[in-house]
Ligand SMILES: O=C(O)CC[C@@H](O)C(=O)O
């Protein structure tokens with residue numbers, strides 16, 4: 129039975145700041161916050177877990193002269209040394225507390241010129257560097273593997289310029305995404321990207337990783353909205369092309385190479401981006417479906433019937449909701465009963481009556497056609513937030529029992545869910561699927577249907593070679609056989625450093641390596657990662 133709320137005329141959602149809803153809390157290594165962090169932590173993936181990865185002897189170990197040089201150009205606040213008892217764990221360890229390096233030096237320059245001086249010095253002296261934004265990455269790309277110097281963009285955090293006529297924003301790379309969005313909200317605009325970690329991640333970081341997020345369906349990829357970049361190359365050269373132009377056909381579009389390069393060929397210090405007008409009418413509905421074919425059919429209908437107001441179309445399987453129900457045990461799920469699949473559909477437009485009418489007609493028709501078996505629609509801002517949390521808190525819930533192996537995958541829509549089924553089948557056949565004493569709890573599937581992007585998470589009690597070998601290369605081979613991509617949005621980082629060949633061809637990989645060598649001949653930038 130569809131709840132009456134779906135069929136009732138939708139009442140107003142006068143939401144002033146709809147985007148600042150639930151976020152995945154950032155795990156900060158402060159003693160007071162740690163006390164409230166109850167999730168069990170599995171042993172980290174360090175170089176001990178990967179004995180085959182060796183520290184490259186071409187990189188110099190830091191000497192006292194090196195530290196003296198950095199101290200001569202940076203203030204005390206801009207330089208953190210392990211020996212000063214500054215807590216470097218926050219910078220050495222990733223958000224998932226899964227990958228951990230052993231750097232003893234964090235540099236946090238406040239000017240682009242200082243970034244340039246640092247890189248030039250490191251390049252001349254063969255000192256390895258890992259650039260770092262908000263450190264919210266999910267593939268171990270933003271933390272050192274060994275003792276690489278951490279170059280944090282934290283203090284490059286100013287809005288540089290905003291043109292309210294064109295909607296073009298220029299800012300430093302270290303501006304926190306949510307701050308950029310709040311700034312834009314004051315001018316009636318919106319950042320064309322939204323993700324769970326928006327309260328911590330940096331604008332430069334999302335560009336360097338070409339993050340996708342929850343509304344790529346609506347606003348497209350950063351390859352389309354970024355208009356210009358300022359980048360510092362390993363030799364210290366500052367390449368500035370902070371254009372405020374939608375059209376520029378003068379030769380190669382150099383900025384595209386840096387979008388998604390994961391800090392391997394240059395450090396992004398400034399971003400110029402086209403932002404769209406901010407919608408002011410929001411609706412979110414949460415629907416239950418019987419199978420993945422119905423998910424696809426509802427998606428096709430949503431694209432057609434909701435057209436330009438459709439802003440998110442997310443799916444979740446019952447296993448992902450199972451783990452989330454357990455994790456949020458004191459909060460009521462939108463549905464008492466379990467269903468094989470759920471979708472969350474968000475609309476955002478500029479005319480409330482128009483959007484409500486469109487949504488209502490759409491919902492009535494998917495119910496009549498039997499594609500949807502139950503559904504709810506948020507009636508106010510609290511319900512809007514409540515519904516979103518059942519999607520946004522899945523990653524945290526999957527990790528809450530110990531650890532999680534994450535795969536973010538592009539596949540043709542028709543094959544999207546078959547990988548989750550194949551993974552569970554394989555784990556079962558190997559006798560490792562279940563709960564204690566089996567190491568794997570469950571493989572779950574959710575993600576951005578609208579973008580053909582599956583998030584396959586394998587929740588485990590703890591990380592182990594046995595589980596990893598059961599999953600890899602099996603998952604990558606499956607993706608390759610369906611002509612998908614082993615990374616839809618998280619990048620390759622350290623996790624997938626050996627697997628690029630499952631998506632890119634040999635000639636493509638050769639070109640990537642040539643480009644890396646051209647921009648970073650000494651290989652100092654983000655070594656041990658994918659290139
Ligand atoms: O943790 C994951 O696997 C997915 C994270 C993020 O991309 C999301 O869409 O929630």
Ligand SMILES: [Zn+2]
Nearest residue numbers: 341576583617
């Ligand atoms: Zn995602």
